[in-house]
Amino acid sequence: MISNNPDSLVLEARGISKVFNTGNMFSRVQVNAVENADLKLYRGRVTALVGESGSGKSTIIRMLARIYDPTAGEIYFKGQNVSAQKGRHAILHYRSLVQMIFQDPFSSLNPVHKIDHHLLRPLQIHHKGATSKERRTLVNELLERVKLYPPEDFAYKYPHELSGGQRQRVAIARALAVEPEVMLADEPVSMLDVSIRIGILNLLDELRRDYNMAVLYVTHDIASARYFAQEIAVMYAGHIIEQGESETVIQQPKHPYTQLLLSAVPDPERGLKTATPSSEVVNPSAKNIAPSDTGCPFASRCPHVMDICRSQMPDYVRSDDNQMVRCHLYPEETNVIAMP
Numbered sequence: 486m487i488s489n490n491p492d493s494l495v496l497e498a499r500g501i502s503k504v505f506n507t508g509n510m511f512s513r514v515q516v517n518a519v520e521n522a523d524l525k526l527y528r529g530r531v532t533a534l535v536g537e538s539g540s541g542k543s544t545i546i547r548m549l550a551r552i553y554d555p556t557a558g559e560i561y562f563k564g565q566n567v568s569a570q571k572g573r574h575a576i577l578h579y580r581s582l583v584q585m586i587f588q589d590p591f592s593s594l595n596p597v598h599k600i601d602h603h604l605l606r607p608l609q610i611h612h613k614g615a616t617s618k619e620r621r622t623l624v625n626e627l628l629e630r631v632k633l634y635p636p637e638d639f640a641y642k643y644p645h646e647l648s649g650g651q652r653q654r655v656a657i658a659r660a661l662a663v664e665p666e667v668m669l670a671d672e673p674v675s676m677l678d679v680s681i682r683i684g685i686l687n688l689l690d691e692l693r694r695d696y697n698m699a700v701l702y703v704t705h706d707i708a709s710a711r712y713f714a715q716e717i718a719v720m721y722a723g724h725i726i727e728q729g730e731s732e733t734v735i736q737q738p739k740h741p742y743t744q745l746l747l748s749a750v751p752d753p754e755r756g757l758k759t760a761t762p763s764s765e766v767v768n769p770s771a772k773n774i775a776p777s778d779t780g781c782p783f784a785s786r787c788p789h790v791m792d793i794c795r796s797q798m799p800d801y802v803r804s805d806d807n808q809m810v811r812c813h814l815y816p817e818e819t820n821v822i823a824m825p
């Protein structure tokens with residue numbers, strides 16, 4: 486197993502936050518979508534960002550993709566602060582290093598253009614292939630790379646002529662076209678039939694291995710995170726509340742919210758009961774998360790809530806096995822880390 490040595494650190498978020506200002510001219514509403522999040526992505530490793538709907542996963546991934554500017558905090562690519570680099574040229578360069586795959590393969594491809602157009606565009610923009618003939622060859626290679634063969638059968642089709650899984654493969658091929666070092670995947674299989682999800686995840690895993698890419702896999706499904714990722718970060722109401730090696734987080738979940746997520750996952754090894762038929766936690770109050778400004782955001786749902794939880798947000802603490810957790814249940818066994 487590749488260890489998380491600092492040399493393989495590719496992309497890092499340091500204390501990033503995002504505040505959305507919404508509402509109308511009569512009432513302004515501020516949404517703290519993400520608060521003070523730290524995340525590290527390593528070469529050749531998949532990190533899963535897990536949390537329920539509305540917890541801030543897409544906002545984090547969009548900040549990492551530089552679609553949104555963080556309200557606070559910085560993003561570092563191989564030690565360089567890229568948040569400070571503005572302008573079209575800087576963003577274009579960043580896109581040649583960090584690519585994103587979206588949840589919806591239906592809306593991420595333009596219906597009026599054939600598949601080859603979607604793949605030729607990034608090749609042209611990023612100056613891959615010297616001639617149009619060379620770029621045609623690259624298009625075929627990309628389609629084969631995502632297992633759409635024979636490539637000629639797909640290159641001249643329109644997106645609506647493909648299945649959801651095939652379209653997501655095209656979206657992956659498009660991201661691969663620029664030979665990125667980081668692949669950001671925002672719930673890449675959640676809109677696909679259950680039967681084809683595993684094929685897409687296996688493809689992403691193969692590409693991570695073959696290209697030694699860092700992958701961020703965003704999901705609401707902690708079971709798929711375990712299957713696919715070496716690291717897991719769990720989000721709740723805008724905060725990353727637990728992080729660590731997948732096996733550690735799955736076998737010894739520390740935060741009560743992670744424990745709740747896992748209690749819904751069928752796993753004979755852990756001997757936990759199956760609470761729902763799917764591994765997605767059905768949470769009717771997900772849309773009504775009302776994080777208090779000061780206390781732990783999970784306080785209203787936590788079976789272990791204490792007085793201090795309602796008034797004070799817990800600090801990050803790290804345990805011996807390099808697991809990080811933000812919960813008042815773990816004050817002394819661990820030491821408070823100074824976040825970088």
Ligand SMILES: Nc1ncnc2c1ncn2[C@@H]1O[C@H](COP(=O)(O)OP(=O)(O)O)[C@@H](O)[C@H]1O
Nearest residue numbers: 505507516518537538539540541542543544545
């Ligand atoms: N563009 C936006 N404008 C206003 N609020 C937003 C916007 N995008 C997301 N939010 C809010 O930020 C919070 C986190 O959303 P999101 O990052 O999409 O969560 P997730 O991907 O985990 O479902 C939600 O409360 C959502 O309503």
Ligand code: SF4
Nearest residue numbers: 781784787794812813
């Ligand atoms: S800090 Fe308190 S309320 Fe929050 S998860 Fe821990 S015990 Fe529960």
Ligand SMILES: [Mg+2]
Nearest residue numbers: 542543544671
């Ligand atoms: Mg989302």
